[in-house]
Amino acid sequence: MDRDEARLRIDRLTEELNEHAWRYYVLDSPVISDAEYDRLARELEAIEAAFPDLVRADSPSHRVGAAPRDDFPPFRHPSPMLSIQNCFSEAEFFDFDRRIKKFLGTDDDIEYMAEPKLDGLSIELVYQRGLLAAGATRGDGTVGEDVTPNVRTIHGLPLKLRGSDPPEQLVVRGEVILEKVHFERLNREREEAGEPAFANPRNAAAGSLRQLDSRITASRPLSYMMYAAGLPVPDVDSQQDLLRRLEEFGFRVNPRSRFCRNAHEAAAAYAELLSARFSLPYDIDGMVVKVNRFELQRRLGEVSRSPRWAVAWKFPPVQETTRVQRIVVQVGRTGVLTPVAELEPVRIGGVEVSRATLHNEDEVRRKDVRAGDTVVVQRAGDVIPEIVSVVLARRPEGAAPFAMPERCPACGGPVSREEGESALRCANMNCPAQLRERLLHFASRGGMDIQGLGEKIVERLIESGRVRTAADLYRLDKEFLANIERMGEKSAANLLAAIEASKRRPLPRFISALGILHVGEHVAGLLSQRFSSIDALARASAEELTAIPGIGPEVSESIRRFFSEPQNRKIIEALLAAGVTPIAEEAKNTSAGASLAGQVVVLTGTLASMERSQAKARLEALGARVTGSVSKKTTLVVAGSDPGSKLAEAEKLSIKVIGEPEFLELIGMRKD
Secondary structure, X not given: OOHHHHHHHHHHHHHHHHHHHHHHHOXXXXXXXXXXXXXXXXXXXXXXXXXXXXXXXXXXXXHHOOOOOOOOOEEEOOOOOOOOOEEOOHHHHHHHHHHHHHHHOOOOOOOEEEEEEEOOEEEEEEEEOOEEEEEEEOOOOOEEEEOHHHHOOOOOOOOEOOOOOOOOEEEEEEEEEOOHHXXXXXXXXXXXXXXXXXXXXXXXXXXXXOOOOHHHHHHOXXXXXXXXXXXXXXXXXXXXHHHHHHHHHOOOOOOOOEEEOOHHHHHHHHHHHHHHHHHOOXXXXXXXXXXXXXXXXXXXXXXXXXXXXEEEEEOOOOEEEEEEEEEEEEEOOOOEEEEEXXXXXXXXXXXXXXXXXXXXXXXXXXXXXXXXXXXXXXXXXXXXXXXXXXXXXXXOOOOOOOOOOOEOOOOOOEEEXXXXXXXXXXXXXXXXXXXHHHHHHHHOOOXXXXXXXXXXXXXXXXXXXXXXXHHHHHHOOHHXXXXXXXXXXXXXXXXXXXXXXXOOOEHHHHHHHOOOOOOOHHHHHHHHHHOOOHHHHHHOOHHHHHOOOOOOHHHHHHHHHHHXXXXXXHHHHHHHHOOOOOEOOXXXXXXXXXXXXXXXXXXXXXXXXXXXXXXXXXXXXXXXXXXXXOOOOOOEEEEOEOOOHHHHHHHHOOOEEEOHHHHHHHOOOOOO
């Protein structure tokens, strides 16, 4: 077979196999046998092996996976992936409908789309000129993880959009799921291989999609359903039209989605879906109701981080009974003492539950939970285990009421309860339990993201006496780490590299890592938008803080109290002295800014001064459009160390290329 014949045969086989995959996985109506499909696939793979440069971007051979990756690059979503507010009863849903009408100033019925709320992992897909260009997890809603090689392995997901006139760019969103029958088979295989079983289909789907080795993802029978667009789709003006258009593009959408002329029809759709819940081949935990018309969605807008035009009507939680073996008290990073019931293991909604929070002393007294009690347990929102009530008729004789300890169970220090609070706190700043939780929080993915710094290592570091604050992490050396039990030289070197890499994290992640009471990732992001450095935030007045939308008096007071504590200021100073350099998310306007308006920029290689997501954010803040591939429209390529094929493509097209020093000068960050 010569080259021209190979190209024609590859084109024919690629189109034919993609058509059969669509019919099998999306339409559920195959027209050839599995054996015939496999024969065609083997023929294609053989020709591609002989002519690797002719492999098409939409070749089904991509579904077998590729070699392992070192990590998942960050991916900034073209528009935020918002979370949806919940409601838990018919009364709450009709309140939602009344709020919609009041906001729009109408008494007319509102059209809705009612869609099953899939219990899977949210993803976003980007198609450029009809071809799959990127796939990413939701992450924090703004930045997710680039899992493109893994997404390509999902059978039935189009590598190329159907139809002859796809949009220049299409951004779609949906859910990756593992159907129940495949979940059960996967767990049987893992148990036979001596591997731990997955707790539920959602965990299995998430774990499968986040494999660094995409060949493992390819071996898992993942499925998906799409339900939203991240950017407007041409000639689509309603959710109903969007779902229809997504089907035309070749995507699988949920066949149980229903158009509802009003809220009463939506309530009927909920009742129908609830009755079918356990008969469906996949897990759902409720129904998402969306205002159908996009023009009304735009008028309704958002509130906080959720769209005002949608609500997730959750199903009643699944409940089971079990016995409380004992009640223990945990100490968190802020010193809060939390009673936790250790239970005889019981499966609830496919998840084995062996612990349930009792929240605080008042909650224990209100429910009167005692060791030995038989209790009703539910997964609140189908996620967090909690005790609903005690079956008093089955209480054993002599079961004593539970009392919170008068001293901290971790360090023996005094505990107190501040006025207006329901929680007891340990007042000892050197409490080892608090230090453990603070360090784990500091190193978490939402904080400084120090990979490899898990619970066991943290415990050993504390026991050694070498780590008493987060700043001490940056003083560790290879010799010391290598001598820690079960560490070794390679693990020590990897951990030191991760600690070193964490020195340059975005400012909001540094703020979140500090563990300020009431300041999570979202509030940290709000603060970093207003204050360009940790020093500026530390000097902020209560008036400046409460002037930020979303920051109230309680949060403001917590921030002021944190920075007024000498010990906290000392730790921050030690972190900065150790080389930790938080990077402001947004580049400030500079004289260079005007020159970037209208520029189309491509980033390639590794930048020493910042992560690629940060570089992209700075360029976009100055008016540039950052794309993932070089084309004739590209006006500038920024090349870091180890640039890939994009550099060669830029040189071939005579596109201007600059290195990191010129890039820093361009965005107003020139280093002396």
